[in-house]
Amino acid sequence: MENTCKITDLICLPDTKLPRVVVVGGGFAGLALVEGLKKRNVQVVLIDKNNFHQFQPLFYQVATSALEPDSIVFPIRKQISGYKNVQFRLAEVVEIEPSRNLLFTNKGKLTYDYLILATGTTTNFFGLENVEKNSLGMKDIRDSLNIRHMMLQNLEQAAITCDDEERDALTNFVIVGGGPAGVEMAGALAEFCRYILPKDYPEYPSSIMKIYLVEAMDELLGAMSDKASEKTLEYLKNLDVEVLLNEAVSDYDGKVVQTKSGKMLLARNLVWTAGVKGQFPKGISKESIVKGNRLKTNGYLQVDGHKNIYAIGDIAALISEATPKGHPQVAQTAIQQGKYLAEMLTDLIDDKPSKQFKYKDKGSLATVGKRRAVADLGKLKFGGYFAWLLWSVVHLMSISGFRNKLLVGFNWVISYFTYEKSNRVIIRNFKQSSHIDSPSDEQFGTLEKSENMQKTKIDA
Numbered sequence: 001m002e003n004t005c006k007i008t009d010l011i012c013l014p015d016t017k018l019p020r021v022v023v024v025g026g027g028f029a030g031l032a033l034v035e036g037l038k039k040r041n042v043q044v045v046l047i048d049k050n051n052f053h054q055f056q057p058l059f060y061q062v063a064t065s066a067l068e069p070d071s072i073v074f075p076i077r078k079q080i081s082g083y084k085n086v087q088f089r090l091a092e093v094v095e096i097e098p099s100r101n102l103l104f105t106n107k108g109k110l111t112y113d114y115l116i117l118a119t120g121t122t123t124n125f126f127g128l129e130n131v132e133k134n135s136l137g138m139k140d141i142r143d144s145l146n147i148r149h150m151m152l153q154n155l156e157q158a159a160i161t162c163d164d165e166e167r168d169a170l171t172n173f174v175i176v177g178g179g180p181a182g183v184e185m186a187g188a189l190a191e192f193c194r195y196i197l198p199k200d201y202p203e204y205p206s207s208i209m210k211i212y213l214v215e216a217m218d219e220l221l222g223a224m225s226d227k228a229s230e231k232t233l234e235y236l237k238n239l240d241v242e243v244l245l246n247e248a249v250s251d252y253d254g255k256v257v258q259t260k261s262g263k264m265l266l267a268r269n270l271v272w273t274a275g276v277k278g279q280f281p282k283g284i285s286k287e288s289i290v291k292g293n294r295l296k297t298n299g300y301l302q303v304d305g306h307k308n309i310y311a312i313g314d315i316a317a318l319i320s321e322a323t324p325k326g327h328p329q330v331a332q333t334a335i336q337q338g339k340y341l342a343e344m345l346t347d348l349i350d351d352k353p354s355k356q357f358k359y360k361d362k363g364s365l366a367t368v369g370k371r372r373a374v375a376d377l378g379k380l381k382f383g384g385y386f387a388w389l390l391w392s393v394v395h396l397m398s399i400s401g402f403r404n405k406l407l408v409g410f411n412w413v414i415s416y417f418t419y420e421k422s423n424r425v426i427i428r429n430f431k432q433s434s435h436i437d438s439p440s441d442e443q444f445g446t447l448e449k450s451e452n453m454q455k456t457k458i459d460a
Helices: 028-037 058-063 127-132 141-160 163-169 182-200 226-238 333-348 385-398 402-418
Strands: 020-024 042-049 052-054 073-075 086-090 095-096 100-104 108-111 114-117 120-122 173-176 209-214 242-244 248-251 257-258 264-266 270-271 276-278 295-299 309-311 317-318 366-367 372-379 380-383
Touching: 020 028, 028 042, 028 248, 028 333, 052 173, 058 141, 058 385, 073 127, 095 248, 127 248, 141 270, 163 264, 163 276, 173 182, 182 209, 182 366, 209 257, 226 242, 226 366, 226 372, 226 380, 295 309, 366 385, 372 385, 380 385
Parallel strands: 020 042, 020 114, 042 086, 114 309, 173 209, 173 270, 209 242, 295 317
Antiparallel strands: 052 073, 095 100, 100 108, 120 276, 248 257, 257 264, 366 372, 372 380
């Protein structure tokens, strides 16, 4: 069906005299904010390019065939069902015009009284074009499925080829980035190699599958304690993962990974978890953008230079003496900021004073396979089975929807006793393509607001 909407068309919304709060992004931050405003005297409009919320901490389990994607995604409309003052619109925001309180999307435009950007981040390849072209990030559920299909197709091809070097390349995996995502991915792949590969691929020994974890710093899990870093390194080595510290990838042609020190790693599979950068629509003043392509905010999460635009979640950088680099880009930060901003906006509309945002660090967790995890909970730092159990409970309770909790929990129980991963099917062929998916002017029509643009009256 042809899309007849123009960028100058109005997005249809119920008439209201209440202040309109437009929230861009249905991640942890956006949904926490919407939840906090569901009974307030405002009209909330939630906009997202997907019609579902994704539970990012478990992307690596979808990538390694442990979970199906519908176990960790949840329909946004189901999430907000019963929220009488909340409207959801499936659209991708393209540009903001702050001077007129206008928001332009690929499906039309709308006005706002308060605009909240919760657009999150995307993979940062740091300008390495060949790496971006030939590898995969892990910031979207589609990325996870691409990694799964790439892995399974390459393993199948390795069973076919008689070329020893090509077989090695097809069965070798390089994960770049020693943060939680990279560590968890490496651990899951190592368990796949140890317990699944011998059963599914008796044609060659599991020792043929080599897993490399490349980290530019001198330790893993740099945001956690030294104890957590050391324990994680020990766990990975026990799983036969080759960890390369103080190594930075400089190039990748799809078969050979090159590092700055001159190392060459043969691998057809490269997963990039080494960095992220903020993503947000055009129209924000350049002075508001700081390192990591994040939006600088004050203590009330208001974007610098914009009186009624706010940023929450990974995109927000609250720069202060206590947080010179902003708050950590993790789910608990996003949720706390969403809840805070719901209260702050209510106070603002009611002309009441508000306190500035204060982050409460509840600790950090990371897992390295079954029965192996590390935990930093204040002064309490530990690893092992109990840390893994705590990680499992926290993540299971954080997933949206009872059905999804049940599906994930059931899969984990089966896996705990059998190491079985029943989702090893290739639904579609994976083809490597560019991961630059930002909208173009040609796709959505030019955004130049000239005198010739359609003059559509907009009722606030």
